[in-house]
Amino acid sequence: MNKDMKILIVDDFSTMRRIIKNLLRDLGFTNVKEADDGNTALPMLNSEPFDFLVTDWNMPGMTGIDLLRAVRADERLKHLPVLMVTAEAKREQIIEAAQAGVNGYVVKPFTALALKEKIEKIFERVNG
Amino acid sequence: MESTNNSLGEFESTLKKHAQELVESLERGRFGEAVQLIHQLNQTRDRGLYQEVGKLTRELHSAIVNFQIDPAMPQAEEVSQITDAAERLSYVVRLTEGAANRTMDLAEACTPVLNDLASEAQSLSADWQRFMRREVAAPEFRELVKRVDSFLTHSAEGNQKVAGHINDIVLAQDYQDLTGQVIKRVTTLVTEVESNLLKLVLMASQVDRFAGIEHDHQQLRAEKDQEKHPTRGEGPQIHADKREDVVSSQDDVDDLLSSLGF
Numbered sequence: 001m002n003k004d005m006k007i008l009i010v011d012d013f014s015t016m017r018r019i020i021k022n023l024l025r026d027l028g029f030t031n032v033k034e035a036d037d038g039n040t041a042l043p044m045l046n047s048e049p050f051d052f053l054v055t056d057w058n059m060p061g062m063t064g065i066d067l068l069r070a071v072r073a074d075e076r077l078k079h080l081p082v083l084m085v086t087a088e089a090k091r092e093q094i095i096e097a098a099q100a101g102v103n104g105y106v107v108k109p110f111t112a113l114a115l116k117e118k119i120e121k122i123f124e125r126v127n128g
Numbered sequence: 129m130e131s132t133n134n135s136l137g138e139f140e141s142t143l144k145k146h147a148q149e150l151v152e153s154l155e156r157g158r159f160g161e162a163v164q165l166i167h168q169l170n171q172t173r174d175r176g177l178y179q180e181v182g183k184l185t186r187e188l189h190s191a192i193v194n195f196q197i198d199p200a201m202p203q204a205e206e207v208s209q210i211t212d213a214a215e216r217l218s219y220v221v222r223l224t225e226g227a228a229n230r231t232m233d234l235a236e237a238c239t240p241v242l243n244d245l246a247s248e249a250q251s252l253s254a255d256w257q258r259f260m261r262r263e264v265a266a267p268e269f270r271e272l273v274k275r276v277d278s279f280l281t282h283s284a285e286g287n288q289k290v291a292g293h294i295n296d297i298v299l300a301q302d303y304q305d306l307t308g309q310v311i312k313r314v315t316t317l318v319t320e321v322e323s324n325l326l327k328l329v330l331m332a333s334q335v336d337r338f339a340g341i342e343h344d345h346q347q348l349r350a351e352k353d354q355e356k357h358p359t360r361g362e363g364p365q366i367h368a369d370k371r372e373d374v375v376s377s378q379d380d381v382d383d384l385l386s387s388l389g390f
Contacts, residue, residue: 015228022232058361065361087364089375091384098388105381108364114378 001123003028005051010034010041010067011085012059016108020054020085023112027119038062042070045077052119057086057093065093065100072101081122085110136337139176143169177338184331210321213314220307227303234293234300241286248279 007029011017017034024032033050035041037059045053053071057064064084071077083104084097094105103125104118146169153162255272258264264272336343368376375381 013225015225015232018229018232022236058363063361086361088361089365089368089381090362091373091375093361094375094381094384095388098385098390105385107375107378107381110378 001120001127002051004031005029006031006033006049007052007054008033008035008041008044008050010037010053010055010059010064012036012056016056020115023115024054026112027116038064038067038070041067045071045080046074050080052122053080053082054085055082057084057088057097065097068097068100068102081126083118083122085115136176136334139172139338142172173338177335180331180335180338184328184335187328187331209317213317216310216314220310223303223307227300230300231297234297238290238293241289245283245286248282252276252279 007024009017009020009024009032011020011034014036017036021032021034024030033044035044038055039061041053041055042062044050053067055064055067062070064086068082068084071080071082078101081103082101083106084102085106085108087108088094089107097105103122106114106118146165150162150165150169153159153165252272252275255264255275259269259272335341365371365374368374375384
């Protein structure tokens with residue numbers, strides 16, 4: 001896994017962004033940027049290349065599921081690996097995210113190990 | 129509710145009695161009497177309806193007074209309990225966010241102290257092993273003694289720093305007491321509001337019965353279901369372990385996704 005890859009974290013709570021950022025740093029990823037909802041994330045994704053997107057679901061403005069759909073609908077972004085880290089825990093929501101093309105789904109509250117496993121699994125598949 | 133049942137009962141029994149009389153009058157061709165009966169029926173119904181609407185209005189008024197909302201003075205300094213509750217909850221958000229950031233700041237401040245001590249200990253340990261194997265000459269030994277001395281000082285300082293940070297991390301959890309009190313008060317208010325609303329709904333349903341209004345429950349339910357559509361997100365599930373449609377752990381998520389071929 002390329003430790004220099006550029007990661008975008010999207011969550012409306014700054015503390016949650018910070019927690020995810022710290023966990024990613026412990027895993028060796030330091031090239032990280034932040035956005036607080038889909039509306040701020042999309043222009044960033046369009047203006048600079050990212051290798052990985054970590055997003056919450058429930059956010060004011062544009063939600064994570066809509067961001068995911070927008071990414072998959074965009075010719076240049078559609079292959080971007082997306083990990084959803086969210087408190088949304090209904091089965092139909094997880095199925096919805098899977099159908100929208102999510103690469104991994106972590107429910108909050110989560111452990112450092114769960115996040116690490118999902119990220120490794122996603123890149124195993126993307127690279128393999 | 130006792131008087132409502134009485135007035136409704138009176139209306140229904142009048143309705144039954146008059147209906148029979150009405151049929152009899154019509155069969156006997158006494159149209160004047162029939163019209164009179166219809167008029168009486170209308171009067172009873174109107175009286176009940178006015179009574180119920182009156183009660184509903186009074187109840188609504190007292191509910192508004194209870195919530196301390198003054199419609200005549202929207203800029204009044206005295207805010208409603210609902211506005212007050214919303215402010216209290218944003219205070220909870222502020223306080224918990226502050227505590228989370230403070231805790232993370234302190235934990236992050238510990239990391240470099242510990243890392244520095246660990247690397248200093250590691251390099252000293254290597255040289256100390258060489259000293260034990262008698263591989264260190266006298267001038268270098270004097271240097272080593274100085275380094276050991278300075279490490280001991282650093283170690284004590286670092287310990288003190290980290291212990292202080294840990295203490296502050298514990299203190300940063302004091303929000304729990306304050307937010308707990310606020311949330312309990314808001315919970316009480318919500319319960320009160322709910323029971324008052326329920327009373328209003330019950331009264332409104334009496335009005336519906338007098339007025340003969342029927343609601344399309346299927347349509348109402350459909351509208352509600354649409355509001356519940358999960359694209360917007362629902363937030364954390366509180367009774368995840370008791371609900372079939374909700375996953376209760378990361379393992380459940382993984383199982384569900386792998387059953388979908390992920």
